[in-house]
């Protein structure tokens with residue numbers, strides 16, 4: 150799979166609904182057909198492969214993730230969960246194991262959200278949290294619509310993107326952080342996903358020739374942004390508790406060394422397990438922003454773009470991941486997920502758990518993203534036993 154969209158530095162670039170995404174989907178479908186799975190593609194392009202159980206009136210156990218990537222992303226993010234689920238189904242198939250409940254493998258469309266914002270849009274529609282037509286009309290930087298690109302690559306299916314009853318949802322994923330490696334653990338069971346607050350900040354200044362314009366009386370939008378960005382960076386230490394805060398994107402206009410910047414846009418991302426703390430932090434930094442804007446005479450416009458509350462996973466399933474790891478002899482850790490996943494939306498409609506394995510050096514969303522093969526195997530083993538247990542529950 151990593152050969153599709155491979156980058157010279159060892160990563161992949163497989164943005165959603167591009168030709169590379171189509172090739173990866175074609176390959177995934179080929180593998181699903183080898184296991185005689187019942188294949189279904191829905192109107193969001195989500196791909197499902199179903200394996201019958203002894204009693205198909207029982208709701209299925211579902212497992213999967215995504216095969217789209219970030220621009221110059223890594224080979225493991227998302228793909229490990231899809232390949233791990235495929236490996237589980239192959240193992241069950243080759244050993245002629247039957248289960249009471251059906252098992253469904255899934256590849257969710259556009260988890261990353263880097264071509265079409267927001268992320269996790271297709272699991273969001275499937276779970277009923279987001280509107281299908283709204284998702285269809287998302288556009289990329291070239292003004293291309295989600296739905297047109299979905300049709301173009303031939304993956305706008307006919308099945309409705311609508312939730313069905315799911316007995317348990319597992320998502321196997323790389324940790325994308327440094328904690329498992331630091332603690333010397335192999336399996337992580339996140340107790341849930343942190344809350345995420347996204348804001349967009351627009352500043353206005355006054356453009357002028359940089360040479361003849363004295364320093365006093367300037368309205369430099371980039372200097373205002375610079376002060377604000379540091380306030381965001383200082384926020385977690387100031388607020389205490391479990392929190393991260395980041396400015397990851399900035400546009401400066403006209404972006405010329407000869408002109409005082411008169412327009413800046415930047416983003417703010419605040420995450421915490423504690424929703425109230427994140428809200429209080431946002432209110433706090435917002436006051437700082439307004440004070441800085443006033444001091445520098447740069448009018449500010451603030452847009453609260455996206456907000457999800459923290460999501461605790463199903464306690465029984467989280468416990469099962471930890472117990473299974475212990476039975477198989479893998480050191481494990483109950484932790485948090487600092488990243489959003491399709492599991493966030495699935496968690497709203499079904500008992501959900503995730504299985505994490507270490508990211509070497511804690512690096513992710515970069516080409517050097519890597520995980521030891523032994524650890525990949527360990528995670529897939531935990532996934533296998535978790536799925537089998539859930540699939541044999543009455």
Ligand SMILES: [Zn+2]
Pocket residue numbers: 215226227260322490
């Ligand atoms: Zn992912």
